[in-house]
Amino acid sequence: MAYLSDIEIAQQCQMKRITEIAESAGIDDKYLEQYGKYKAKVDPALLNEVKGEDGKLILVTAITPTPAGEGKTTTTIGLADGLKKIGKKPVVALREPSLGPVFGIKGGAAGGGYAQVVPMEDINLHFTGDFHAIGAANNLLAAMLDNHIQQGNSLNIDPRRITWKRCVDMNDRQLRFVVDGLGGKVNGTPREDGFDITVASEIMAVFCLSSSITDLKERLSRIVVAYTYDDKPVTAGDLKAVGAMAALLKDALKPNLVQTLEGTPTFVHGGPFANIAHGCNSVMATKLALKLGDYAVTEAGFGADLGAEKFLDIKCRMTGIKPNAVVMVATVRALKMHGGLAKTELAGENLDALGKGVPNLLRHVSNIKDVYKLPCVVAINRFPTDTDAEIDFIIAKCKELGVNTVLSTVWADGGEGGKALAEEVVRLCEEDNSSFSFSYDVNDSIENKILAVVRNVYRGKDINITPAAKKQIDTLTALGYDKLPICIAKTQYSFSDDPTKPGAPEDFTVTIKNVKVSAGAGFLVVLTGDIMTMPGLPKVPAAEKIDVDENGVITGLF
Numbered sequence: 001m002a003y004l005s006d007i008e009i010a011q012q013c014q015m016k017r018i019t020e021i022a023e024s025a026g027i028d029d030k031y032l033e034q035y036g037k038y039k040a041k042v043d044p045a046l047l048n049e050v051k052g053e054d055g056k057l058i059l060v061t062a063i064t065p066t067p068a069g070e071g072k073t074t075t076t077i078g079l080a081d082g083l084k085k086i087g088k089k090p091v092v093a094l095r096e097p098s099l100g101p102v103f104g105i106k107g108g109a110a111g112g113g114y115a116q117v118v119p120m121e122d123i124n125l126h127f128t129g130d131f132h133a134i135g136a137a138n139n140l141l142a143a144m145l146d147n148h149i150q151q152g153n154s155l156n157i158d159p160r161r162i163t164w165k166r167c168v169d170m171n172d173r174q175l176r177f178v179v180d181g182l183g184g185k186v187n188g189t190p191r192e193d194g195f196d197i198t199v200a201s202e203i204m205a206v207f208c209l210s211s212s213i214t215d216l217k218e219r220l221s222r223i224v225v226a227y228t229y230d231d232k233p234v235t236a237g238d239l240k241a242v243g244a245m246a247a248l249l250k251d252a253l254k255p256n257l258v259q260t261l262e263g264t265p266t267f268v269h270g271g272p273f274a275n276i277a278h279g280c281n282s283v284m285a286t287k288l289a290l291k292l293g294d295y296a297v298t299e300a301g302f303g304a305d306l307g308a309e310k311f312l313d314i315k316c317r318m319t320g321i322k323p324n325a326v327v328m329v330a331t332v333r334a335l336k337m338h339g340g341l342a343k344t345e346l347a348g349e350n351l352d353a354l355g356k357g358v359p360n361l362l363r364h365v366s367n368i369k370d371v372y373k374l375p376c377v378v379a380i381n382r383f384p385t386d387t388d389a390e391i392d393f394i395i396a397k398c399k400e401l402g403v404n405t406v407l408s409t410v411w412a413d414g415g416e417g418g419k420a421l422a423e424e425v426v427r428l429c430e431e432d433n434s435s436f437s438f439s440y441d442v443n444d445s446i447e448n449k450i451l452a453v454v455r456n457v458y459r460g461k462d463i464n465i466t467p468a469a470k471k472q473i474d475t476l477t478a479l480g481y482d483k484l485p486i487c488i489a490k491t492q493y494s495f496s497d498d499p500t501k502p503g504a505p506e507d508f509t510v511t512i513k514n515v516k517v518s519a520g521a522g523f524l525v526v527l528t529g530d531i532m533t534m535p536g537l538p539k540v541p542a543a544e545k546i547d548v549d550e551n552g553v554i555t556g557l558f
Contacts, residue, residue, distance in 0.1 A: 318522060
């Protein structure tokens with residue numbers, strides 16, 4: 001049977017005008033700034049106008065990802081459409097896709113099959129220009145920093161201790177390490193430099209965690225960009241860059257409203273990666289979804305050891321929100337990869353490999369229930385190649401271990417295939433979530449916080465802190481940054497820091513290579529293993545298959 005591609009399905013959708021979507025969500029026209037017929041920005045001033053209790057918050061996360069795919073975004077969208085089918089009023093909050101994966105290996109982030117947000121091409125490409133604004137603000141700060149040094153360096157900045165990088169929203173390994181400022185005195189101070197991908201920029205984190213323009217400016221002013229010759233931190237506030245950066249970001253800060261294929265209101269706003277950043281959409285989008293819907297459905301990036309951990313330990317800690325229920329997405333294909341099969345061997349039925357892969361799922365579920373103490377359901381995201389025997393095997397195995405499991409067919413059936421999951425989520429949302437707890441005490445030492453995540457969430461044995469990282473920890477502690485939450489940058493492919501260890505590895509040690517402060521975002525970034533903040537393109541980039549015809553119709557996006 002031939003299946004339509006995601007982009008073909010999206011292009012067949014008869015979208016409603018965004019004014020109609022806004023009206024269905026209870027958004028008055030005065031808060032709406034239209035970007036064409038099918039997308040708009042919403043003035044966050046609306047947050048102060050909506051009365052009544054917030055809706056229930058549903059967090060969608062997943063098992064450790066594999067190249068076979070899990071479908072978190074697809075499940076998030078299908079679940080919301082399923083909630084709508086059973087008579088509820090859901091609003092979705094998602095991250096914006098980065099151009100890096102769109103043109104690289106992972107593809108876009110607008111869902112898949114019959115559970116997508118549209119206009120799919122716009123969302124996956126330039127959308128409303130938010131990422132361009134974030135990149136511009138980041139690079140303005142970099143330019144003002146280098147200019148300050150060029151113009152006399154009254155702040156006494158040590159050019160060898162500049163921590164701020166430029167950014168670009170593209171996978172480009174060539175830019176990881178550069179030397180710039182060459183060409184003589186008139187062209188700047190020669191120094192080693194580098195680029196991050198925009199989604200790894202601290203501006204992205206600040207943008208997503210800000211609750212207002214005032215909060216944004218306060219956070220921007222705290223960003224540490226360098227250190228002086230006498231070891232004092234230099235901030236964006238010291239460089240007088242904050243007002244101009246905020247001016248670049250003021251419109252981007254307004255959440256973007258779009259729709260699912262079935263017309264469910266969806267905010268798509270902000271997009272930090274969860275392996276190298278905190279992996280959640282903006283606080284303002286989540287709060288708007290909670291104000292406007294009975295149920296706000298959101299997702300956190302990559303596996304639950306990354307996105308969900310950061311959502312719960314960073315975003316919930318900072319905002320005071322907490323999920324009423326958590327959905328853990330798993331696929332037969334991914335579990336078979338965790339059981340030792342190669343990507344080329346996934347098509348055939350293999351219950352043995354499935355059984356060996358299930359511990360990965362069980363560990364993630366245990367973390368949500370036992371570490372964070374939240375109600376949880378497993379959503380088996382069914383692919384057309386999955387056999388009944390494989391589906392029955394997982395459900396029976398989970399049931400045997402007391403794990404709540406529901407089959408989801410949203411990829412093939414849209415909201416209709418998400419009704420059973422929706423009903424279970426509604427039931428879970430009535431359970432008590434008052435026991436919710438974090439995985440570490442924020443007032444503990446930096447080392448102990450890292451160790452707590454490694455032991456409680458990753459289930460590793462210990463940490464190995466390199467001498468360079470130990471020196472950074474001592475410096476950050478002396479500067480008073482040790483009471484901030486931690487954001488661990490780690491491979492998405494394993495509970496450990498070794499991407500070649502799938503499944504549920506044990507007794508491993510995580511190597512801490514680098515610890516730096518994101519004082520504006522309000523957390524410490526801990527880099528482990530071989531994690532990079534600027535990805536590269538694969539041997540055959542997705543960009544090679546993307547095209548546009550003379551009528552402007554795009555093909556090849558997925």
